Amino acid sequence: MKIDNDLTRMLGIEYPIIQGAYAWEGYGTSKIAVPVSEAGGLGIITAIAFKTAEDFREDIKKAMSLTDKPLAVNYSVLYGTEFTHEYYSEYVKAAIEEGIKIVFTSSYDGTPIGKEVKKEGCTWIHKCATLKHAVSIAGKGVDALAIVGVEGAGNKTNEQTTTLINITNARKMITDIPLIAVGGIADAYGFAAALAMGASGVYMGTAFMATKEFQGPDDLLNPIINQSMTDPAYTTRALTTDPGVFHSQAAGVIDSVPDVKEFIESLVKGAKNRFEEIKGWGLTD
Numbered sequence: 001m002k003i004d005n006d007l008t009r010m011l012g013i014e015y016p017i018i019q020g021a022y023a024w025e026g027y028g029t030s031k032i033a034v035p036v037s038e039a040g041g042l043g044i045i046t047a048i049a050f051k052t053a054e055d056f057r058e059d060i061k062k063a064m065s066l067t068d069k070p071l072a073v074n075y076s077v078l079y080g081t082e083f084t085h086e087y088y089s090e091y092v093k094a095a096i097e098e099g100i101k102i103v104f105t106s107s108y109d110g111t112p113i114g115k116e117v118k119k120e121g122c123t124w125i126h127k128c129a130t131l132k133h134a135v136s137i138a139g140k141g142v143d144a145l146a147i148v149g150v151e152g153a154g155n156k157t158n159e160q161t162t163t164l165i166n167i168t169n170a171r172k173m174i175t176d177i178p179l180i181a182v183g184g185i186a187d188a189y190g191f192a193a194a195l196a197m198g199a200s201g202v203y204m205g206t207a208f209m210a211t212k213e214f215q216g217p218d219d220l221l222n223p224i225i226n227q228s229m230t231d232p233a234y235t236t237r238a239l240t241t242d243p244g245v246f247h248s249q250a251a252g253v254i255d256s257v258p259d260v261k262e263f264i265e266s267l268v269k270g271a272k273n274r275f276e277e278i279k280g281w282g283l284t285d
């Protein structure tokens, strides 16, 4: 089985399913990226999860020795912090030297890194949180765009809208590159919905934390799989940044911990079934 679309062709992957960047040491590493790529999605190794560029290089080498499938890296450019594009220069060099061909930038302006890696023959994808930034960066040579809805984990801004509004609008405003839906997606219905809205693929953080290979501690996993839908900490989660909670509202649809391959297959098969079900409704011209 395979999904053949503009994003899977661009990235050389089987399914347009991408694992999110994770800032923490020990998490945004080959440990989760390799199984995701091996299962036909795209795994990401997150530069900010490594204290030094050499540690980052070693993990990329390890990942490359474990899979022949495409792997990506992420550089999170954080406004007002030390994590500028200059900070990442040695990390960028290391990934290019180790043969990485797909580069994500995220948060603030990824253009300096994007331009540099494109000169080296890489595909550059930027992940941003607002439609305004998506439109602005679309004209700067980016190959695909990931847009994070307010349902997603990570930094929040009051200019953010929902995944539904992001993708349906971005599809009208940005017509020449693939769009990737991010935020609140964690099962086959969410995957199918993203494709139906006009996204070419999905990118998930919380959902991959609830897989066997992620191997997070129980205090991270338990709140994800036992999420109460009436807990105020959950119902207000989209609008607030609570430093004590790391997962997103995607937790609302997660109740088990499959392995990565099982999870990715469940997304693809479930979405296919859903589209067939809809086709069976007898829609006519």
Ligand SMILES: Cc1cc2nc3c(=O)[nH]c(=O)nc-3n(C[C@H](O)[C@H](O)[C@H](O)COP(=O)(O)O)c2cc1C
Pocket (backbone or CB within 6 Å): 020, 021, 022, 023, 024, 046, 048, 074, 076, 106, 107, 127, 148, 151, 152, 153, 154, 182, 183, 184, 185, 203, 204, 205, 206, 207, 246, 247, 248, 249, 250
């Ligand atoms: C623990 C954790 C750490 C994260 N660290 C980063 C990061 O360093 N850089 C980044 O761009 N996004 C980061 N994210 C955001 C994810 O990559 C992704 O955009 C987000 O989880 C999508 O929303 P979802 O959780 O609803 O799928 C992080 C998310 C989580 C849950």
